[in-house]
Amino acid sequence: MIKTVSLLILLCICLLTSGQQPFVLEVNFERAKTVDTVVLKIKTPGFVEVLTAVKKDKSISIEGLLKDPYGIGLLTTDGGNDSLFGEFIELRPGQNVIRLFNDPIQQDLRIDTSAWSPSMKAFNSYQRAIEPATDSLTKNWKQLTLLKIKHSPDSLRQLQDSIILAWRRKLLEAKTLFFRQHTDQYSALHLFDLHLLADNYARKKLGIDSLHRIFLQFSPSLRQTELGNYILLELQQLLAVGLENRAPDFKITTSDGTPFQLSEAKGSVVLLCFWDANCRSCIASFPILKNIAKQYGREELRMISVSIDARENTWQKALQQYQLTWPQALDFAKFRMKTGTSDQSLRQLYGVEYIPQYFLISKKGMIVYHSELSQDDETYSILQAS
Numbered sequence: 001m002i003k004t005v006s007l008l009i010l011l012c013i014c015l016l017t018s019g020q021q022p023f024v025l026e027v028n029f030e031r032a033k034t035v036d037t038v039v040l041k042i043k044t045p046g047f048v049e050v051l052t053a054v055k056k057d058k059s060i061s062i063e064g065l066l067k068d069p070y071g072i073g074l075l076t077t078d079g080g081n082d083s084l085f086g087e088f089i090e091l092r093p094g095q096n097v098i099r100l101f102n103d104p105i106q107q108d109l110r111i112d113t114s115a116w117s118p119s120m121k122a123f124n125s126y127q128r129a130i131e132p133a134t135d136s137l138t139k140n141w142k143q144l145t146l147l148k149i150k151h152s153p154d155s156l157r158q159l160q161d162s163i164i165l166a167w168r169r170k171l172l173e174a175k176t177l178f179f180r181q182h183t184d185q186y187s188a189l190h191l192f193d194l195h196l197l198a199d200n201y202a203r204k205k206l207g208i209d210s211l212h213r214i215f216l217q218f219s220p221s222l223r224q225t226e227l228g229n230y231i232l233l234e235l236q237q238l239l240a241v242g243l244e245n246r247a248p249d250f251k252i253t254t255s256d257g258t259p260f261q262l263s264e265a266k267g268s269v270v271l272l273c274f275w276d277a278n279c280r281s282c283i284a285s286f287p288i289l290k291n292i293a294k295q296y297g298r299e300e301l302r303m304i305s306v307s308i309d310a311r312e313n314t315w316q317k318a319l320q321q322y323q324l325t326w327p328q329a330l331d332f333a334k335f336r337m338k339t340g341t342s343d344q345s346l347r348q349l350y351g352v353e354y355i356p357q358y359f360l361i362s363k364k365g366m367i368v369y370h371s372e373l374s375q376d377d378e379t380y381s382i383l384q385a386s
Contacts (some may be wrong), residue, residue: 020049020065021093030058031101031112066093067226090187122187126195129178133170137163168201175202176214183218186225192218193231200354204375208238237351243373247272247361248349251337252306254327255319259337263365265302270361271383273305274352277318281378282356286322288380293326306331306346308355360386 050064089098089111099112140163175196182188196202197211206214212235215223222228241248247270251261262270273289275282293303303326309315315330329335331346346352350359360369360383369376369386376382 020067023064023066023091023093023096025062025064025091025096025098026059027062027098027100028059029100031099066091122182122185123191125182126178126188126191130171130174133167133174136170137167140166169205172199172202172205175199176206179214180217184222186222186227189218189222189225189227189231193227197231197234198353200372203238203372207373208235208242211235212239234351237348241350241359241367241370243367243370245367246365247359247367250346250349252329252331252346253335253337254304254329255316256327258327260304260327260329261337262361266365267363268299268302269363271301271303272350272359272361273303274308274347274350274355274357275305276307276309276355277314278309279355283322285356285380286324288384290325292384303327304329308347308352358383 050062052064053060053062090096101112179188179192179196192215196214202211215231215235218228223232239245247262249261249263251259253259262272271289271292289303289305292301305324305326306329307315307318308331309318312330312332319328333343333345336346350357356371358369358371358380359367362368369383371380371383374382
């Protein structure tokens with residue numbers, strides 16, 4: 001039975017030259033019996049422009065322009081029992097050929113990797129590097145399943161937590177070692193961005209300074225790519241909002257129409273909270289925040305919560321539902337007011353990649369607490385003690 005297959009390529013390109021360069025992506029499915037058609041979608045506009053897509057008998061040829069000479073794509077299908085899940089591919093200017101086939105042993109759809117470049121083979125190396133940590137989690141979890149009847153729910157949760165913690169430590173060690181050993185491959189830089197820099201646990205345990213030092217071990221030519229520049233900017237922003245640094249100034253209109261500017265709050269301690277309506281951890285922390293708001297007078301502590309919700313009505317409904325009594329703002333351009341030359345969102349300004357995040361800013365405008373860098377627990381005991 002013929003099935004329609006969509007191929008989604010999420011492109012992350014790095015810049016070596018300023019001009020656009022033509023590319024051709026040919027996806028051959030002669031050996032993939034269930035494939036009928038292929039669609040190339042671009043999730044990150046601006047890096048790639050697709051010009052034409054011509055379907056042939058057992059392949060499709062897609063032509064376009066690459067802004068930059070390197071590209072990492074995520075190839076996936078959605079069209080039936082035989083599916084391709086999250087396979088990375090590399091795009092370069094000129095001809096790119098991808099061959100799909102049905103694996104008779106695994107009975108699923110695969111990419112023929114025999115012609116992969118050394119850069120792409122780094123993806124396989126990465127999987128092998130973290131495999132021991134993943135295997136240890138699977139093994140210990142199976143053992144825990146057998147012990148369920150011998151433990152109370154509380155002791156079982158403690159065992160689960162200890163297994164996950166041990167796995168995270170092993171995984172972080174494996175990741176760190178891998179990136180220090182693959183400093184000359186673009187795909188490793190791509191994985192560093194996805195799997196280490198964006199890892200909350202890695203940020204807490206290693207710290208931004210250590211992540212920055214690992215990044216600096218990559219070759220100069222890789223650090224000067226578009227991806228390298230992007231990562232460097234992200235690291236610089238995270239370093240800029242580190243403890244004992246001056247908090248970036250901002251001005252934003254709150255839900256009641258009142259402007260709030262950080263620099264005008266000098267003389268008061270400020271608690272800046274990032275959240276959104278779909279974040280369970282954010283909602284779980286509301287009783288703690290409400291308690292903090294009750295304990296201190298408005299002049300002693302000024303609180304402001306900034307939502308990163310994608311829709312204004314979602315944010316407004318959440319405000320009505322949870323009855324948050326301190327100033328609330330939405331990180332939309334129409335509510336932000338310039339305090340300098342930057343048009344950055346507050347989320348970008350403070351390097352917020354995930355939520356919730358909390359910043360405590362002293363009367364002198366310095367960051368004295370950050371829920372991530374201060375390594376606070378789930379009850380925010382350090383924040384409450386501050």
